[in-house]
Amino acid sequence: MRLTLRETALGLRHAPLLSTLSVITIAFSLFTFGLFGLVALNVSRTLRGVEERVEIRAFIADGTPVEAVAAALGDIGAFPEVQSAVEVTSDEALARARKEMPEFQDVFQAGVLPASIEVRLRPGYRDPATVQAVASRIQTYPFVDDIRYGQEWVVKLYNIRNVAGATGLVLGVAFAAVSIIIIGSTIRLAVLAREREISIMRLVGATNGFIRRPFLIDGLLKGLLGGGLALLLTWLAHLAIDRYLIPTTFFDRNIAILGVVCGGLIGLVGSALSVGRHLRGI
Amino acid sequence: MIRFTHVSKEYPRTGVAVNNVTFELGKGEFVFLTGPSGSGKTTMLRLAYMEERPTSGDVRVTGMHTSTIRQRDIPTLRRRLGIVFQDFRLLEDRTAEQNVAFALEVTGAPRSAIPARVSRLLSQVGLASKGTSYPRELSGGEQQRVAIARALANDPVVLFADEPTGNLDDRATRGIFQLLRGINAAGTAVFMATHDLDLVRRSEYRIIEMNRGQIVYDSAESLASVPTPPPVRSSPA
Numbered sequence: 001m002r003l004t005l006r007e008t009a010l011g012l013r014h015a016p017l018l019s020t021l022s023v024i025t026i027a028f029s030l031f032t033f034g035l036f037g038l039v040a041l042n043v044s045r046t047l048r049g050v051e052e053r054v055e056i057r058a059f060i061a062d063g064t065p066v067e068a069v070a071a072a073l074g075d076i077g078a079f080p081e082v083q084s085a086v087e088v089t090s091d092e093a094l095a096r097a098r099k100e101m102p103e104f105q106d107v108f109q110a111g112v113l114p115a116s117i118e119v120r121l122r123p124g125y126r127d128p129a130t131v132q133a134v135a136s137r138i139q140t141y142p143f144v145d146d147i148r149y150g151q152e153w154v155v156k157l158y159n160i161r162n163v164a165g166a167t168g169l170v171l172g173v174a175f176a177a178v179s180i181i182i183i184g185s186t187i188r189l190a191v192l193a194r195e196r197e198i199s200i201m202r203l204v205g206a207t208n209g210f211i212r213r214p215f216l217i218d219g220l221l222k223g224l225l226g227g228g229l230a231l232l233l234t235w236l237a238h239l240a241i242d243r244y245l246i247p248t249t250f251f252d253r254n255i256a257i258l259g260v261v262c263g264g265l266i267g268l269v270g271s272a273l274s275v276g277r278h279l280r281g282i
Numbered sequence: 283m284i285r286f287t288h289v290s291k292e293y294p295r296t297g298v299a300v301n302n303v304t305f306e307l308g309k310g311e312f313v314f315l316t317g318p319s320g321s322g323k324t325t326m327l328r329l330a331y332m333e334e335r336p337t338s339g340d341v342r343v344t345g346m347h348t349s350t351i352r353q354r355d356i357p358t359l360r361r362r363l364g365i366v367f368q369d370f371r372l373l374e375d376r377t378a379e380q381n382v383a384f385a386l387e388v389t390g391a392p393r394s395a396i397p398a399r400v401s402r403l404l405s406q407v408g409l410a411s412k413g414t415s416y417p418r419e420l421s422g423g424e425q426q427r428v429a430i431a432r433a434l435a436n437d438p439v440v441l442f443a444d445e446p447t448g449n450l451d452d453r454a455t456r457g458i459f460q461l462l463r464g465i466n467a468a469g470t471a472v473f474m475a476t477h478d479l480d481l482v483r484r485s486e487y488r489i490i491e492m493n494r495g496q497i498v499y500d501s502a503e504s505l506a507s508v509p510t511p512p513p514v515r516s517s518p519a
Contacts, residue, residue: 205389206357207357
């Protein structure tokens with residue numbers, strides 16, 4: 001192991017410019033991926049925020065006994081898809097309307113807004129089919145006058161989420177593939193720069209495993225350094241966007257660590273592929 | 283120790299390099315391989331240290347056959363061979379000592395034994411005082427001596443030398459040849475490809491001459507059949 005580390009250090013010292021360029025190339029490649037990740041994360045969070053607002057509102061007919069509404073609330077709250085079911089009385093609806101739309105304060109008068117049951121669904125049950133199914137079940141209660149759940153925008157939202165998810169997946173895979181290709185090519189340059197050394201190692205009887213090891217450590221280190229640098233650049237980009245454009249959320253600590261580890265793994269895999277191809281070719 | 287049996291080697295682009303060659307090199311023997319450029323000398327050496335596999339026929343080296351050896355066993359074979367080239371093939375960023383030690387390190391020699399062994403090897407090739415010099419600080423002859431010391435690091439049973447004096451002046455050539463003679467006298471077989479006919483003529487060693495991929499003369503066979511001196515022919519450099 002000592003010898004492997006020494007050979008790795010010699011390789012880095014032997015070609016400092018190439019090593020630096022490798023780290024920078026890996027960093028920018030992962031930075032692009034990181035920026036994409038940042039956009040995907042924020043789009044996903046925004047959509048999730050909108051999704052959380054998906055609700056079903058069942059308007060209660062005038063004169064409905066309080067006991068009937070209470071019993072229905074218990075039933076609806078027990079549906080597996082339902083996160084919460086609360087009653088909004090006529091007065092509460094009025095107060096809320098006046099608060100949300102102060103410019104129409106004079107228009108809203110007591111008794112103008114009907115009481116309702118406000119139903120929120122659990123995450124994973126906010127797709128159009130489930131929303132419609134739950135709404136239909138609630139509508140079977142005899143005291144329900146009308147039911148609203150924004151059918152059109154629920155469908156649109158769901159479509160946007162699906163398109164965003166699929167686009168994210170495709171772009172993510174494409175960016176990762178491009179990163180691996182760029183990193184593999186960069187490491188291949190390092191392998192070619194040490195071609196003479198590799199041929200001498202083979203002549204004196206070094207095994208392929210022995211020859212490969214310093215390159216793997218080299219790739220891993222460059223990947224980790226590149227990953228770290230990419231994380232720093234992504235964080236700076238996030239700060240700039242957050243300050244000057246729109247508020248954004250940054251990756252949590254685990255995702256950030258995972259990003260750097262992925263950088264190391266990509267470096268390791270790129271290196272293994274490059275050196276393996278080189279050893280097979282000679 | 284080395285046996286070529288009906289060996290041919292053909293490259294897709296350049297065609298036949300070695301054509302149906304059969305010969306044997308015995309333990310402790312010194313053999314010159316001569317012939318014009320492109321006659322197949324280097325290919326013969328590459329086949330012998332298994333850098334190449336024959337297109338047909340079999341090469342046996344210290345009990346290992348090209349027809350059966352696995353790729354992962356080749357490093358084990360190489361540790362029993364020494365290989366020297368015209369262009370020395372030293373690592374430019376390492377001193378003479380480090381170049382020799384490298385051969386021991388990659389083969390897993392005990393770390394504590396390496397410095398003494400390197401020192402002894404450099405003394406053996408007459409470079410005891412140049413251990414800390416980098417290749418660029420050494421003359422061509424000295425660089426070749428370092429390469430020979432590296433080739434001897436693992437006590438090879440045979441030393442392959444591909445035009446080892448090709449880049450050297452007469453004086454350095456004589457020095458390298460004397461060194462190879464000494465190595466051979468100590469029991470290591472030497473298989474040396476060379477253009478240097480003066481060197482070949484001055485020595486008493488076996489000569490194999492190649493032309494167009496075939497052995498056209500072998501002094502061992504000639505001596506066995508006809509009691510006349512070997513007719514080494516001039517060949518273009």
